[in-house]
Amino acid sequence: MAHLTSMMNIGKEMEKKLNSVGIDCAEDLIEIGSKQAFVKLKEAYPQVCLVHLYTLEGAVTNTEFNNLSKEKKKELKEFSDSLKK
Numbered sequence: 001m002a003h004l005t006s007m008m009n010i011g012k013e014m015e016k017k018l019n020s021v022g023i024d025c026a027e028d029l030i031e032i033g034s035k036q037a038f039v040k041l042k043e044a045y046p047q048v049c050l051v052h053l054y055t056l057e058g059a060v061t062n063t064e065f066n067n068l069s070k071e072k073k074k075e076l077k078e079f080s081d082s083l084k085k
Contacts, residue, residue: 002026007059014055017041017048026059034060035079042083050080 021040034056058065
């Protein structure tokens with residue numbers, strides 16, 4: 001099992017938050033996916049924002065979160081916005 005911090009974009013603070021919602025390793029995050037991981041984080045930490053979702057997607061796809069495509073960012077923003085309703 002690979003540590004979460006071995007993934008792109010995931011630092012110690014994000015690792016702690018993910019661990020607290022039951023995501024303990026890189027394989028867990030890849031399996032659950034960025035969107036569901038974001039939902040779990042949002043429930044536990046209401047202050048998490050769209051950048052966290054970008055970070056998670058970047059980790060899952062091994063992409064620097066600033067380099068996600070405009071289409072992917074739009075999709076993720078729409079998903080994040082849908083959680084606010």
